[in-house]
Amino acid sequence: MKLQLPATALSPYVSHYWLSRNNRDTEHLVLPDGCVDVVYGVGGVTFGLAYGVATRKSFCAMTPDFHYLGICFRPGQSRHFLKFAQNHLTDSSLSITGLAGLSPESFADEIASGEAFQRLDKALLDWVARQPMESSAVDVALATIDRCIGYVSIENVASQVGVSRRQLERYFLRDVGISPKNYARIRRWQYTFGLLRSRRSMALADIAQVAGYADQSHMSRDFRYFFGQSPGSVAVDAFVQEQVASSYYAALERLHRHTTSQAYIGDLI
Structure with missing residues (x-):
């Protein structure tokens, strides 16, 4: 690809x-x-x-x-x-x-x-x-959630962009396809997945804390929801690591680390 x-x-x-x-x-x-x-x-x-x-x-x-x-x-x-x-x-x-x-x-x-x-x-x-x-309140909200890696109160995000939480939810469904809460969960899950892949020796409880989860159980629930497996199994399962590393998801990480020009980047995966 x-x-x-x-x-x-x-x-x-x-x-x-x-x-x-x-x-x-x-x-x-x-x-x-x-x-x-x-x-x-x-x-x-x-x-x-x-x-x-x-x-x-x-x-x-x-x-x-x-x-x-x-x-x-x-x-x-x-x-x-x-x-x-x-x-x-x-x-x-x-x-x-x-x-x-x-x-x-x-x-x-x-x-x-x-x-x-x-x-x-x-x-x-x-x-x-x-x-x-045309720009939208959603654009500001997305930037805020991204900046906080999903660890943010949706009420606070809505307040920052000057709309009610219900209005923000309607805008997100229309423009993004999911609610702001679900988008924030996805962003935090992505970040956590990256920690599991890059910090193999880090304890799961510490990863949960760094990623802003209430505790390890909270992190595990998100992993089972989004990926169908526990974070512990993802961290130690070489097949899962290779499966994700061979997808465009991992290739995109590498792409954005080397975006010094708009030239063609090459065969990444």
Whole structure:
């Protein structure tokens, strides 16, 4: 799989692009990350699918020998490109005819040849130039939750952006696809997963404290909800570590540690 950052002007909205040519897998691991993806497939048929925010670990079916191209939007930013409430997509997918004027048929050859990233940049930049990209209270709330790695009172977040908690929840469902509380849980879980992978010798109780959980049991409940396993089993299970390390989730971590230019980053996984 290849990953690439978008053009600089698109970076507030798009996290990254990814491309898998001549796919050999029958399924792809999906982990909760708060993002919406648009995926184009080219093979015996061509198609476009929008995948909503995932709230639990799941596996997406793939077809061997197909080419797949994906756009991963930053949390809450798919609203500028997909003109419907994002909670209609949560934990599901929807067939789309195209995005920003790009139907899967219109650049199937570029996807197959691996030359699709520049075409994506141009189409999305043209779209942004034509559309009012209006900011929202959700954007400020997302930044606050991210900055606190999910360890924050949603009441305080709502107060900071000048809306009631119920209003903020409605905005999040519309623009992100999940509630602010669930988004904060996902962000804290992501951070904790990273600690488990990078600090193998650290006691679970200490990891729970660093990540802002009330106690180790609280952390365990989130892990079982989002990943289906306890944090202890994740920390010691080499297969789980390898399974996650081989996914785009881990590759994206490496990508964002080396974002000194907008150039193509390379084959990361």
